[in-house]
Amino acid sequence: MSQAEIIESGFSSINIGSWMWAFDITKDNTAGLPTFWGQIDYFTYSYCSAGDYKMIDKNLYNEIPASDTRKQWFHPSVLISWYKFYDSGRKAMGDRTWTNDIVYMRVEEMYLINAEANTRANHLTEARASLKALLDQRDEETASKVNDMNADQLLENIYYNWRVEMWAEGRGLLTLKRFHKSMVRGENNYALTGETISFEDSRLIFEIPEREITNNPNLQK
Incomplete structure (x- = not known):
């Protein structure tokens, strides 16, 4: 997606060029309010539009430099999604049919995977090329510095880009x-405000359901 598309597209149509895997939502198959769009979009008749906001973490928002176009994705004071995942009508509670499409995978993720894998394999030239290709359409100021980054700096920047580029697309836990x-x-978090969550925190490990433990005699504890 070009620099213009990431602001103008609304991430709402299966016809967006960089979408690799998505679901075409229609009036016939929509699940209505209890959906992704019902949770995330202020311009959809939704929980978000009624005040149950899903916001970018303020610490992460503050990390985004002014030179990064993606900062415009978020409302500057409320920090809700404003230009990422929005109904094109741009009217509060305007979409009441819930027909915006759902993206599962897009090309930008492939650039981040390539950049990360090549950095970890010490193929820094290839890593820089992938990261720069993404940032050329996001943050030209940072893109101009990529060729001077060492492996550690590349990994830090790639981690930042995973968190910002893929915000609300379900990649946060495994990236952490x-x-x-x-x-x-x-x-701005409702719960656990100011708490430090480690990647090793037991709360981030999915538990085996009690019924599975009870009914599966072959399960090794």
């Missing part, structure tokens, strides 16, 4: 674990 990071919950 893969990079062995801790996260301090920003002041």
